[in-house]
Amino acid sequence: MVFLSGNASDSSNCTQPPAPVNISKAILLGVILGGLILFGVLGNILVILSVACHRHLHSVTHYYIVNLAVADLLLTSTVLPFSAIFEVLGYWAFGRVFCNIWAAVDVLCCTASIMGLCIISIDRYIGVSYPLRYPTIVTQRRGLMALLSVWALSLVISIGPLFGWRQPAPEDETICQINEEPGYVLFSALGSFYLPLTIILVMYCRVYVVAKRESRGLKSGLKTDKSDSEQVTLRIHRKNAPAGGSGVASAKTKTHFSVRLLKFSREKKAAKTLGIVVGCFVLCWLPFFLVMPIGSFFPDFKPSETVFKIVFWLGYLNSCINPIIYPCSSQEFKKAFQNVLRIQCLRRRQSSKHALGYTLHPPSQALEGQHKDMVRIPVGSGETFYRISKTDGVCEWKFFSSMPRGSARITVSKDQSSCTTARVRSSG
Numbered sequence: 076m077v078f079l080s081g082n083a084s085d086s087s088n089c090t091q092p093p094a095p096v097n098i099s100k101a102i103l104l105g106v107i108l109g110g111l112i113l114f115g116v117l118g119n120i121l122v123i124l125s126v127a128c129h130r131h132l133h134s135v136t137h138y139y140i141v142n143l144a145v146a147d148l149l150l151t152s153t154v155l156p157f158s159a160i161f162e163v164l165g166y167w168a169f170g171r172v173f174c175n176i177w178a179a180v181d182v183l184c185c186t187a188s189i190m191g192l193c194i195i196s197i198d199r200y201i202g203v204s205y206p207l208r209y210p211t212i213v214t215q216r217r218g219l220m221a222l223l224s225v226w227a228l229s230l231v232i233s234i235g236p237l238f239g240w241r242q243p244a245p246e247d248e249t250i251c252q253i254n255e256e257p258g259y260v261l262f263s264a265l266g267s268f269y270l271p272l273t274i275i276l277v278m279y280c281r282v283y284v285v286a287k288r289e290s291r292g293l294k295s296g297l298k299t300d301k302s303d304s305e306q307v308t309l310r311i312h313r314k315n316a317p318a319g320g321s322g323v324a325s326a327k328t329k330t331h332f333s334v335r336l337l338k339f340s341r342e343k344k345a346a347k348t349l350g351i352v353v354g355c356f357v358l359c360w361l362p363f364f365l366v367m368p369i370g371s372f373f374p375d376f377k378p379s380e381t382v383f384k385i386v387f388w389l390g391y392l393n394s395c396i397n398p399i400i401y402p403c404s405s406q407e408f409k410k411a412f413q414n415v416l417r418i419q420c421l422r423r424r425q426s427s428k429h430a431l432g433y434t435l436h437p438p439s440q441a442l443e444g445q446h447k448d449m450v451r452i453p454v455g456s457g458e459t460f461y462r463i464s465k466t467d468g469v470c471e472w473k474f475f476s477s478m479p480r481g482s483a484r485i486t487v488s489k490d491q492s493s494c495t496t497a498r499v500r501s502s503g
Contacts, residue, residue: 101163108159111395115151118398119144125411132411135218136198142222143191143352147394150184155391162384167251171244174251175237182233186267188394190225192356193271196278199350204285232266235259253367260371268364275353282350352400359393362386 122144126132157177161167167174202209235241241254254260363386370377 096164104163105159108155108162111392112151112155112159115155115395115398116148118395119148119151121412121415122398122408123148124415125408128415129411132407135213135215136195136202138215138218138222139191139195139198142225143188143195143397146184146188146191147397150181150188150391150394154181154184155394158388158391161251166249168249169251171248171251174248175244178251178254179233179237182263182267183229184394185390186229186232186263187226189267189271189356189360190229191222192353193274194221194225196275196282196353200278200282200285203282228266232263235262255371257371260368264364264368268360272357272361275356279350279353347404351404352397355396355400356393359396360390363390 123141126137126141154177157169169177198213201212205212236254236259240256240259242256245252366378366383366386370383
């Protein structure tokens with residue numbers, strides 16, 4: 076959010092000559108702020124490229140993260156450079172019209188970033204609470220609608236001052252000050268921060284409760300997904316499968332794991348990562364949204380210009396540190412970042428190690444058409460879906476080995492001695 080000259084109320088209506096620039100201070104500020112801006116721009120570009128170049132990161136959750144990175148990138152590339160120039164020079168050098176446009180873009184990007192975190196928190200709650208039904212609840216179409224809503228609401232909040240909802244502007248065009256009109260301050264603070272913050276905190280409190288309960292249940296062997304009409308217990312049991320195709324060796328040891336446990340583990344890790352992002356967001360933005368309304372509604376308690384500048388840049392800092400959080404908290408992003416930095420941005424298949432020795436891939440369209448009632452289950456480190464039919468008590472799973480392109484495909488049959496099965500139990 077924009078904080079500009081704090082001395083506007085003390086200035087006369089005549090344009091004052093700019094004060095001499097302290098060269099040593101200007102150089103120090105320029106290096107620090109320039110480095111911060113460059114770090115934010117490159118970091119957010121890296122996040123966008125990491126998702127774009129890795130197929131296993133092409134999921135609705137990661138699209139939300141890309142949206143957050145886009146908002147932060149717009150802020151760091153179009154708003155922060157002018158903020159830094161203002162800090163270095165000590166006055167606004169770009170005219171009144173550009174001041175108003177720049178301030179509106181600032182509010183737009185900051186609000187979109189904050190609301191993006193709000194959408195992410197809702198997404199993580201759904202992912203942790205309903206891990207098996209998540210793909211049917213959070214579809215790409217609904218995800219796109221959510222992102223469009225984020226930017227539409229951000230635009231509504233940001234354009235008010237452009238249509239006159241602000242205090243009278245000073246005649247001195249070297250001053251570009253924060254909009255302190257009380258009505259707009261209240262509207263923007265509630266819409267841009269406090270309402271999204273309330274939703275974020277409620278969602279993450281519920282995520283914590285659900286994750287704690289589910290962790291105890293899964294560790295004790297209870298693996299259920301409750302709904303209004305059915306209760307589904309899903310397991311994959313792979314025994315010694317016969318070799319076939321291009322000569323893949325048969326497995327001599329059995330692998331027994333729960334799809335729900337695997338999926339829930341992924342959602343829990345994602346929730347932890349995004350919880351750190353939200354924590355940093357609160358620490359960075361809360362001081363600004365406490366100080367700004369106080370200065371607007373209670374001028375006698377308005378903090379000093381130095382304090383305001385500190386909390387103002389602390390808010391901007393949030394858009395620069397998110398790219399640090401992802402690789403430190405997520406192995407997926409860490410590997411994706413490394414691949415991009417090494418110019419290994421290739422869309423390769425996930426290796427079998429992501430699925431305890433083998434990977435389940437989507438069946439062909441011909442197989443998908445055989446069953447109308449299907450369950451979509453994300454398996455592995457990415458949003459790779461596999462389908463089973465719910466019409467029978469024991470449903471057939473088609474297993475496709477992770478082999479180089481052009482090699483034969485192996486299908487494990489439904490035989491009891493060598494099979495991959497899923498059991499569905501109805502509560503009704």
